Amino acid sequence: MKLTILGGGGFRVPLVYGALLGDHAEGRVTRVVLHDLDADRLSAVTRVLAEQATGVSDAPEVSATTDLDEALTGADFVFSAIRVGGLEGRANDERVALAEGVLGQETVGAGGIAYGLRTVPVAENIARRVARVAPDAWVINFTNPAGLVTEAMSRHLGDRVIGICDSPVGLGRRIARVLGANPGEAWIDYVGLNHLGWVRGLRINGRDELPRLLADPDLLGSFEEGKLFGTDWLQSLGAIPNEYLHYYYFNREAVRAYSQAEKTRGAFLRDQQAGFYDEMKRPDAAALTAWDRTRAEREATYMAEARETAGAGERDADDLSGGYEKVALALMRAIARDERTTLILNVRNRRTLSVLDAEAVIEVPCLVDANGAHPVTVDPLPDHASGLVCSVKAVEREVLAAAESGSRATAVKAFALHPLVDSVNVARRLVDGYTAVHPGLAYLK
Ligand code: G6P
């Protein structure tokens, strides 16, 4: 089986390859093709993978190319993990937003819109190439903002593109753990958009155990979301929000912490990763060791500003490994081997949430088998959550429309309608600011 990874020179690729190395079953991935625009990044990552494969007799064969069609031809699965504009772009997303006093996080608020505006045209082009060159391939989209980008690609690929994120899985795992349950045996009642969802229940042996957690402040305060949101707020909500909702519920504090930080997340990662890729240019560098050190530092500092604002302290050791690769591998296995499983994924709504249309990509538990991912029926969201989901979906639709028409006015509308952008004038200046720094937005006229 051939797996193509777009953004194959990306830093997280060794996580995926590491997961593949642990799969020895029949029908596993035997060929990995890395595609990237940057040949130096490809060779850096290829070196790490070669070290990872040392001593593994059935390690998937790895090749690298900068030719998209060549990479896609014959692929059974395509992982799309690109970053349009690189980490410099992410840092600029943050900087321009902060200059206007709004959030520039890579997936939430103004930053997510800017990132979406430059990513959607590229992702759609990839989707068109896949439809042309590898029409039977399944595309697993990792690229952020994952829900929006998956929806853009689904316009060309239908249900053959599925978006993934590790945050709902991590959240479910943490809740199950504090309840003393095995995460694999729990049913997690979660729904929303990517980075905008809520756990409303967690069933073990047919019983909802979430009320037990919500009623116990000690238990509630003992894990990441309890620390991040505060036990009182979780009790008021009667649900456990995805960690990214911190940027909504504590927006002022988040903006302040970001503005006061010595470096924003994007700027930190830009510099940190540049160090890694530079080191890889030295022929004698120990690739895997350097990669692993860089990865550990990245994971330990994830969402540091948010945790600092909330006084949440260090991350739990158990939460350090994100788990993207595990979700991706589980999804790929379920499809390739028809091993039926349940995963929280980004798929088209169909009739799952009645407040959204059938084509809207949502994040929801799905049954997965050889026929793809099928969202399960869920209870409706409460009004405040439905309201946020509808507002943000409306913003995403303006981003898609702006990408299609190239209309600057539509891009302004996308920013202006976002609940975390508080003035149309701010939206106008954001479009000015972003188009001035991002060559990828030159299409907006
Ligand atoms: C979580 C999110 C991902 C995101 C990552 C960012 O895993 O679910 O969507 O890519 O964190 O981490 P970073 O280290 O880039 O800030």
Ligand code: MN
């Ligand atoms: Mn995510």
